Amino acid sequence: MRQDERFYMISMVCRLLNVHPQTLRLYEREGFIKPKRIKRQRVYTDEDIERLNFVIKLTKEFGVNRAGVDIILRMRERMQMMEQFIQEVLRYVDEDVREQIEKRIKKFFEQI
Template identity: 85%
Template sequence: MGKDERFYLISMVCKLLNVHPQTLRLYEREGFIKPKRIKKQRIYTDEDLERLNFVIKLTKEFGVNRAGVDIILRMRERMQIMEEVMQEMLRYVDEEIRQQVEKRIKKFFEQF
């Protein structure tokens, strides 16, 4: 738990997202959210709130059922992992290109 992280109890999350506590408990049972616990008390982070807000939008605004939400969340996680891998590959390619350019520049100036 980071120093700058904010934490919320279930009552505050319910007020912020305008949902019933049973809805949050259901989403936890379904595996959509995994709040931390301190002495059996659910503790939610900003990241949890963002994820819950996404799930609520899917179910209430778009009428997605729980099975659909599960699929969408898993696909979203895979896409995030793929994006991280692509960013790492781009950093590698950028570094390789930079090194090649530096070698060619050095070689060019060594001619003089």
Template identity: 90%
Template sequence: MRQDDRLYMISMVCRLLNVHPQTVRLYEREGFIKPKRIKRQRVYTDEDIERLNFVIKLTKEFGVNRAGVDIILRMRERMQIMEQFIQELLRYVDEDIKEQIEKRIKKIFEEI
């Protein structure tokens, strides 16, 4: 949790997502979300709310069962990790290409 994260109480989360507190607690028990606790009080970040909203859409709008939600969430996390890896790889390739271009330009100017 970052210092600048906004935190929400369960009542606000329920209002934002139009769900009952028991639904939020159920998804927590299922392991779909892991809210932080401050003095035993659940608090949710924007990321928690986004994830919870995604779970609600999967279950209510698309009829995905809990096992399906679990699989989809794990796949989504793996995709995010892969995306980060690809971005890092692209940065490395970009830096390598720039370095090669600079060497070629330097070599051209040395030959002039």
């Protein structure tokens, strides 16, 4: 747990998202969310709330069933992993290109 991480009790999350506590418990049983526990009490992070909000939109606004939500969440996680990988590759390429440019500039100035 990060020191700057905020935690919310289930009652606050229910008010924020306008859902019943049983809905959150159901989403936990389905594996859509894994709240942390402090002394056996569920606590939710900002990231949990964002994920719950996404699940609620899928189910209530778009009518996606639980199996569909599961597939979408897994696809979303894979896309985020791919995005992180691409960012790492781009950083590596950026560093490599920068080094090549610096070498060429240095070589150019050595010639004049």
